[in-house]
Amino acid sequence: MSVSWTPVALTPDLPPGGAVPVRAPWGELVVWRSATGRLSCFPERCPHRGMRLSHGFVRGEMISCIYHGWRYDTAGQCRKIPAHPDLEPPAAIRVHSYPVAEAGGLIWIAKTLPESAPPETGAEPLRSLVIASPASAVTEAAGVVPGVPGPVSLPDLAAPLILALQDMGEETAVHALITPADSAARIAASRALEAFRRAVEAEEIAA
């Protein structure tokens, strides 16, 4: 499962300068975007004292850890240790960098570089939400499997939404996309999605 792409966010939800925590099947990660728009994906754990890098801050093309300010470039190499401003950090101080890609309005990550690019969706980002049910329950209700965006028809909506599921164990993130629509239709779609979430979670409790 780790040789394929996992969708982790919608493109507009991670603008330049942002960093978000991501729960991947193989561990906790941070995905961040530099000022010029480059995406990077590292393990959450800062090699210095283990602080979560998603709490850090992005300046220019580097992310800094919030604890002691160690600064990492987009490839994961530590470039600055503020406690020792004149020290060139040793090459050994670096974090692993995972493949990350942007396609079809989604941000995707992978443990190792898959052979093919992530799929296009032909739709525009709507919104992401988390359902407090395992992916199997969401798949059963929606008819799409994690990692493969597909059309899902929801009650009261004229056109199907494209849903990309992200398996997070006990919970499932749903990244929803929509064919171009006006704001009224997009708001209606968001409300339908909320209703879908309530239905899946209620089903869980009943089961």
Add this chain to the structure above:
Amino acid sequence: MILYDYVLSADCYAVRLLAALTGQRLETRAVDFYPGAAEKGAAFRAINPAGTLPVLVDGEVTLAEPAAILMYLATGTSFAAEGASAQEWLARSRHFAAALGGARQHDMLEVPGDIDALRAEGSLWLRILEAALFEAGEEGCGFLLGDTPTIADIAIFPHVALAPDGGVELGAWPRIRLWMRRLRALPGFIEMPGIHRLHDLKPEPGPDYGGAAA
């Protein structure tokens, strides 16, 4: 203006924050809420018989409800908001405070409570906020009531930003994250413990390796 204040209170922070954002000077008087429970003592009850914080005293005016204090400070500023939608959010801020604030007091200060129920209730309100921010965004608005921040945002923000103190993580709420970022980037914004400085806004000191990395 005097603010009777407790440094770890989310509602006191909302008042300090609004004053800072609107350039008003507050004289703060620290009340030993914890561990001393001084707000329940006779001396403080002479100021506020209800025994709660924050309390704002401005000449003849004494206010002890967080929403009322925010309205008072916002008068005549761009943060002022009236009407039913503003009232809706000001009232909702009490639910955020009870649930997320309750979880925070439980996890941090050993205050008794049903922690699972508090967190579940807090997550429900975060869902409502996330959906509202999405809908506002569709209308071109970055804040709850429009394209500029108001007391509605200020009343809600502290409880949300401090939710992790009570074990409610904010990783999975993209619109809330972006909204908090916008608020934290406002000129005059101040922090409180649990909400870190947005260091990204400051340039990197010294030789900047930024450009060379690419």
Add this chain to the structure above:
Amino acid sequence: MTRDKRDEWYPVAIAAMLPPARGRDTLLLGEPIRVRAGDSGPQVETAEGRALPVTIAYGHVWTCLGTPGDLFPIPEAAQPGRRLVDVGMVRVKCSPLRAVENFLDIAHFPFVHTDILGSEPHTEVYRYDVRIRDEVDEVWATKVRFYQPQAAKSAEGGIETEYMYRVPHPTCSVLYKTSPPMPGEWDVIALFVQPLTEELCDVWPWMALYDDASSMAEMIQFQQMIFLQDRSILENQIPRRLPLDPGMESPTRADLTSIAYRRWLKRRGYTYGAQLVAA
């Protein structure tokens, strides 16, 4: 020398604010205990009703699950002119050892205690001395200097502050820092940590300060503000336990105190809250 963790004293309450009759139900090293005000002072007992030894020192009630020795001395506590400040308990989801290690660290000041204990660009940690004083079996760091925008409630403007750090107990640390109103003297700030489990602790900060200007509430809240800034770091370190395996984290010269602390813990065999092998 090694010593069983059960033979150490641990803080469990503020002596001046004893929990009323019902008492405080809490944990010590994973064992349920109850602390309450008895007729002749504080009492602590286990779930089975076994009475535990009690001592009162530095504003706190201390207890021990095994056979206690002497509690470490803080001679400054008895000096006249100091104000003794019970800051109150703050619970943190982290290893008790991580809480102590963070207290020993200065390099985080500009990023975590921004514009109070540190600020960019003053991020450099200068050389300082660290050693394990075998005569007293304590870790000491001396000649620690750092630029601080507002070092204490009583400080006005930035000063270069000097510190000494001392670890006399696996879950307690005492810090001595330049007293802004009394430049020749040291303010004392201590961190007493009650280990509830290996990944959960109650932290009881305590201070003995030269400060006649601030109210008690102001001094308490200054310290609460500082410690709550640390709490959001402590709850987000991975792993939650303190790694004693040197290969797992990357210390630098600024971390000499933490390196000595970890070595001292190993030597004493105090591994409650430690991660021994890389996960």
